Amino acid sequence: MNEKRKQIYVLASPCNQGKTTTALLLEKYFRSKGLRVACLQTMKGQYDVGTFLQHNCYQYTLPLEAAKSKKMLELWLPKGYDKYILEVTLPHGPIGAAYIDLFQKINEVISNEVKDNWKNYVLGISSSFLSIWDLIYARNVQRVITKVPSKIESPCVDTSFNLHHPEDFVSDTVNPKMLLPKSDARVVAVGAFPAEFWDIYPNLKWYGYDYVKFMDEYRTERYELAIVGSCLDRNLKLLHKPEKSPVICYQPSCYLESSTLSCEDQHSNMLVKSDPLEIFRRIKEEPVGTPLADEGCLYEVYNNKFWTPDCDILWNNRNLPMLSQKDNMTFCNGWILPQYLIREGYLEV
Template sequence: MSGTDETQIVTLASVPGQGKTTTALLLERHFRGQGMRVACLQMNKGQYDVAHYLANGCDHYTIPLEATKNRVAFGAWVPRGYDLCTFEVTCPYSPFGAPYLSPLERYNEIVAFDSSQDWRTCVRNRMKRYWKQRPKDPEIDIFALWDMVHAKEVQRVVTKTPGALAGPCVDTALSLRHPEQFAYDTIKPRMTLPRSDASAMAVGAFPAEFWSIFPRLRWYRFDYASFLEEYRHGKCDVAIIGACLNERLKIRDRPGIRTVFCYQPSVYHNLARRPRDLPLKDDFREIMSAIRDRPVGGPICTDGSAFSGYNNRFWTYQPYPDREMIWQEENIVFCNGWIMPQYLIRDGFLEVA
């Protein structure tokens, strides 16, 4: 850490499919090889991508939407004690991606080699697929936030290149070129997580902050069969049933573990997921203004719209609209979405001695 308690942050932003996560992992490996402690930050994407970071032994942290209000709020979710942070932002041209760039002055735009000659067309096509725009929906302004995002200091990083380029890039052999040319910003970290000696086990995708809280945690990756074999015996203090894409997966056992955090409530309950074909009817700029100006937990978009799953007290996507964001049945705490451990501690569902 510097004398000003500020830490360098390398922000990587782009639409899906351009190589952000791969670039972040290569940067983490590069700087860790130089003896630096690196924290890998990511905007709240729920279960997606976190397993890639965990599998590579990275220290991963989720930045929630509420952290985008200003630099102080952002720093409250950045962990102390690291020399450098990488920060991955998906869809910076959307109302739920652009806010993450607001507290920062510069970032790196990740562009795949094949897309680099006609980047705006690539962005338009990717955005329409990402939001699953229906033919009967009113045409949305894909580039509503383009000028705002590009008003910052932007360094283009080209990925999937056939060889080395003059600027920062990642080639098809996954070689990181010219990392010194990436755009760097600074942030003042203010987050410290409590630590527990309790034994813990986990499976699937879960907020990696649990690993910081429970250093003795054993992760079974996505091997639910092996996890359940141990889970039935109930010999650990805390168990985490992480999320996966298999909605048909069911668990009958309710062992006597002190506390179970379940991020896939459908393993114990038959629940209806939020429809994926809701209309796109919100103005991107209005959502941005609501996120910036309204208290956390206030409505930020129209009920019944494609973004209405964020209208809850945590501003995190709520997959099962008919259930609370958190509810408890005996020793099992159900998390209806990517509920951060910090929220569980704050609301009394997670006690750390």
């Protein structure tokens, strides 16, 4: 095998199949062999970053533009790791399929209770997935069954969270090319934020989701950068605002006025009003920032210059911009990666 090329294990499935659990167990397996492992996620990363950080894993988000081609993907893969594990959520939809299209071998994570009725289960999530079905299964697909009561003869995860037959997972190869800048600046952070910051700032101090403890440090301003990450409390307000120290905030409603949020996730009621194959085509062929879907479509959340899910649209609240700055505060109304903040001039390293 070419020395530059590394193995990448793609884990694909809809939500709630045990994909992240499988990724963490596979990472642990490789790490036990003395290997350095990078855990990669698509934009689902914002929901799982805390879990990966708590397990001392190296976690990265692959933006949608990385799905354009294998060459583009490799520009977003961090160098310096022995193995790569990529989770792709909703691979049967146009967004997930754009990533899957880059690989010839994938591991499909399926929970034991739905394995015998898999196609009906997937199409029950959205009948639009049928239009992309053949694209997914035109490659080598290895099933990984999760939540099994005991070990079976193929890759699986049992109900006691033991991984079996990891050697039978299938993999592709990639040539990672991304090198992030490094800084010894003193950084404090809380909540969920892109884990790439940890790579850029090795001295970063993370307070988990303890906002009260974080505030004690936050008020001192004895740091060079503060990151206010997001959390599940959409009504959280922070009374202190640093006078001079730069702050990157991933939950703008902590400081900015926003519309009253519904208790119901409005995103769940949005329909796939645009042709999934057309969305797939635009990802592959059109410039980043090209609108991907019609207004009111589930995938409208990607209609911005970063192709990053817009949290305002996600919550049916459109009065906050995707990215804005006021004095020393930078507000990210979505999972905007530090690479984009650097490129746009909002972050200096």
